[in-house]
Amino acid sequence: MKGIIRKFLRVNLSDGKIGEEAIPEQVEVDFVGGRGFGIHYLYRELAPKTDPLGEHNKMIFVAGPLAGTTAQAVSRWMVCTRSPLTGAFARSVAGADFGAWIKFAGYDFILVEGKAERPVYIHLTRDACQIQPADELWGKDTVVTQEWLSQRHGLNTRVACIGPGGENLVKYAAIVTNRRTASRCGVGAVMGSKNLKAIAINAERNLQLHDPEGYKQLVKQQIQTMMASKGFQHHREMGTTGNPENTSELGIFPARNFRYGRLDDYEKLVGEEYLKRRIGEFGCYSCAARCGKVHRVTKGPYAGAQSSGPEYESIWAFSGPIENSYLEATIAADQLCDDLGIDTISTGNTIGFAYELYEKGLLTKKDTDGLELKYGNHKAMVALVKKIARREGIGDLLAEGTMRVAARIGKGAEAFAINAKGLELPAYEPRGAKSLGYNYATSNIGGSHGYGYAPQEVFGAPFPRKVDRFAEEENADIVVFNQNNGAVGEVGIVCVFARAWFPHLYNNLLIAATGIDKIAEHGYLPRVGERIVNLERAFIVREGFGRKQDTLPQRMLNEPLHTRGAPGEGQMMRNLDEFLDRYYEIRGWTPQGTPSPEKLKELGLSYVVKDMAQSQKAKAI
Amino acid sequence: MQIDIPPLLRHLTDGATTATVKGSTVGECLNDFVKQYPKARRLLLDKEGKLLRYAEVYVNKETTYPKELATPVKDGDEISIVYVISGG
Numbered sequence: 001m002k003g004i005i006r007k008f009l010r011v012n013l014s015d016g017k018i019g020e021e022a023i024p025e026q027v028e029v030d031f032v033g034g035r036g037f038g039i040h041y042l043y044r045e046l047a048p049k050t051d052p053l054g055e056h057n058k059m060i061f062v063a064g065p066l067a068g069t070t071a072q073a074v075s076r077w078m079v080c081t082r083s084p085l086t087g088a089f090a091r092s093v094a095g096a097d098f099g100a101w102i103k104f105a106g107y108d109f110i111l112v113e114g115k116a117e118r119p120v121y122i123h124l125t126r127d128a129c130q131i132q133p134a135d136e137l138w139g140k141d142t143v144v145t146q147e148w149l150s151q152r153h154g155l156n157t158r159v160a161c162i163g164p165g166g167e168n169l170v171k172y173a174a175i176v177t178n179r180r181t182a183s184r185c186g187v188g189a190v191m192g193s194k195n196l197k198a199i200a201i202n203a204e205r206n207l208q209l210h211d212p213e214g215y216k217q218l219v220k221q222q223i224q225t226m227m228a229s230k231g232f233q234h235h236r237e238m239g240t241t242g243n244p245e246n247t248s249e250l251g252i253f254p255a256r257n258f259r260y261g262r263l264d265d266y267e268k269l270v271g272e273e274y275l276k277r278r279i280g281e282f283g284c285y286s287c288a289a290r291c292g293k294v295h296r297v298t299k300g301p302y303a304g305a306q307s308s309g310p311e312y313e314s315i316w317a318f319s320g321p322i323e324n325s326y327l328e329a330t331i332a333a334d335q336l337c338d339d340l341g342i343d344t345i346s347t348g349n350t351i352g353f354a355y356e357l358y359e360k361g362l363l364t365k366k367d368t369d370g371l372e373l374k375y376g377n378h379k380a381m382v383a384l385v386k387k388i389a390r391r392e393g394i395g396d397l398l399a400e401g402t403m404r405v406a407a408r409i410g411k412g413a414e415a416f417a418i419n420a421k422g423l424e425l426p427a428y429e430p431r432g433a434k435s436l437g438y439n440y441a442t443s444n445i446g447g448s449h450g451y452g453y454a455p456q457e458v459f460g461a462p463f464p465r466k467v468d469r470f471a472e473e474e475n476a477d478i479v480v481f482n483q484n485n486g487a488v489g490e491v492g493i494v495c496v497f498a499r500a501w502f503p504h505l506y507n508n509l510l511i512a513a514t515g516i517d518k519i520a521e522h523g524y525l526p527r528v529g530e531r532i533v534n535l536e537r538a539f540i541v542r543e544g545f546g547r548k549q550d551t552l553p554q555r556m557l558n559e560p561l562h563t564r565g566a567p568g569e570g571q572m573m574r575n576l577d578e579f580l581d582r583y584y585e586i587r588g589w590t591p592q593g594t595p596s597p598e599k600l601k602e603l604g605l606s607y608v609v610k611d612m613a614q615s616q617k618a619k620a621i
Numbered sequence: 622m623q624i625d626i627p628p629l630l631r632h633l634t635d636g637a638t639t640a641t642v643k644g645s646t647v648g649e650c651l652n653d654f655v656k657q658y659p660k661a662r663r664l665l666l667d668k669e670g671k672l673l674r675y676a677e678v679y680v681n682k683e684t685t686y687p688k689e690l691a692t693p694v695k696d697g698d699e700i701s702i703v704y705v706i707s708g709g
Contacts, residue, residue: 230677230686231705242675243708249629249664312708427708459704460627462682466638469628500706567632 014114034064038080052084062109064493068100073498075285090185104203161198163341172346179308183343210515240312242271251566252432261563302332310334316427321352329378340389349424421446452483487529648690
């Protein structure tokens with residue numbers, strides 16, 4: 001057994017069959033692990049047009065080859081499935097300990113298929129796996145659920161579970177582990193559709209590595225390098241709470257449903273303000289950063305609220321979209337999302353959309369259960385979070401996400417729906433960070449910053465080259481680089497922040513853990529990243545996606561950004577077509593955005609060529 | 622010597638992307654830089670003249686942390702200001 005165990009567990013909830021399966025060595029060499037395994041198996045196992053909330057959808061809970069080791073910040077995990085929110089590929093990443101525990105249980109991943117007849121949870125130990133009834137957990141929030149499972153199976157239990165959001169099939173429901181979430185793309189709803197409340201794992205630390213002594217030395221180096229990194233020290237001190245100031249200065253902190261590039265009074269939401277409310281911190285498995293900062297509200301209407309966050313995205317989600325600068329409300333809303341199991345980004349974005357619909361008269365007080373959705377009204381925002389998770393009143397509509405709400409309301413509502421491929425955009429304004437914006441357009445999961453983050457634009461990182469954040473098709477190479485590079489990071493599922501603290505050690509850690517010597521070859525991992533992105537693209541092409549869906553919200557294409565004094569006033573995404581032409585050319589895809597046979601063969605994905613031809617044919621008909 | 626000006630500061634430097642500065646340490650170079658562009662100071666140095674905690678200075682692509690402002694520089698060195706990745 002090595003960092004890669006080469007074994008996964010298949011759990012069928014329909015017939016109760018549970019069994020181990022081997023992962024072929026060639027799959028390990030081609031995909032290394034993590035997200036690579038996720039898309040490899042999902043592509044092969046899932047028939048096209050599978051209903052995301054139907055019995056036949058599958059979920060892959062995957063840890064990386066470094067998870068559970070002594071290396072720092074490498075034990076994240078993710079869920080891969082077909083998204084009920086977008087219909088595209090879903091990869092949703094989380095932290096805490098659960099990734100390490102998947103490995104301690106003896107697997108690289110757990111594949112869940114089928115649908116249980118009644119609520120269940122999966123209980124997994126090193127020696128056994130059982131499907132257990134969860135009737136008494138159904139309806140419970142994620143805190144109670146985790147406590148209940150810990151009481152039943154012991155404090156050493158690690159849990160990934162859903163709350164009412166997932167049970168109620170909120171299209172952007174999250175999976176929660178401890179106080180971290182796999183929140184994007186509605187993976188919690190897929191779990192809910194299977195009547196699967198939780199996966200609980202009991203296992204002792206037990207991992208073998210290809211080169212344990214070499215690995216030990218690398219971890220020593222890693223810790224030394226990290227401690228000497230200013231990025232690490234800052235992250236340990238502030239987590240991500242310092243970022244609102246940065247993005248507000250840049251004019252890319254979206255405000256009033258993405259009409260402005262910052263809040264008028266953003267100073268009320270900067271890191272120093274969160275620091276005043278901080279009461280503790282927590283971290284992921286084997287990570288000294290402990291970047292999860294716990295905040296408590298001590299006075300006002302939300303007194304008593306306590307959140308293991310909010311982090312940058314959630315600070316934004318409950319401030320920018322509705323123009324709220326009352327910090328305590330961001331803590332209260334963040335806590336509710338974690339407790340009830342829904343994605344903060346999609347929740348906040350969808351609420352901002354509802355406020356604009358209200359402003360435009362497309363929703364009235366009659367529709368909103370009497371809530372007045374006027375900008376700045378944080379009490380209505382917090383009330384909507386609860387309604388969405390429980391699908392109560394207006395919450396039942398908003399639980400469908402911006403794309404479906406717009407379609408249902410009609411009357412031009414689509415113009416205010418801020419999503420890409422149905423996934424709500426996060427806390428970076430595309431018109432002021434255009435590589436990130438065009439990443440939203442071309443990402444295989446929709447409007448995700450994590451899919452192809454652009455540190456060049458947000459932080460000035462000059463790698464692989466300097467970037468003008470207002471340039472358009474000139475930066476197509478950067479979008480490709482960032483997306484492929486993101487996939488490289490997610491074969492080991494290293495924390496996105498941490499990778500910058502020890503960039504030269506990541507490859508060596510992977511080699512020492514797995515024994516895949518090819519990783520040392522120049523360009524090998526970038527090629528793996530490219531392979532993953534291409535296979536994910538093939539997955540969504542097979543689902544009917546193409547150039548038409550590689551687009552941005554109308555607002556970004558037709559309305560100039562207003563930045564309230566920050567740079568970027570008047571910016572728009574002007575050259576989408578030119579960008580796509582250039583992007584597809586660099587990727588080796590057809591003008592319709594389909595991976596070409598030559599590119600697929602070059603990447604060792606020949607088995608996909610026929611599928612792409614069939615998809616093209618179906619589209620032509 | 623030349624300083625690369627990051628996106629975060631460019632609206633405070635009239636859009637300039639680079640600046641020529643003089644000094645024998647990073648601190649002297651940054652002081653020369655903020656003399657040329659006083660508005661940029663608030664996102665670079667604190668009231669006591671220390672580098673802000675989220676700003677990092679590289680010389681010839683190597684971080685200067687933890688010496689930072691005391692790091693010696695010579696003619697021909699390239700100075701870059703990068704803000705630490707703090708959001709995602």
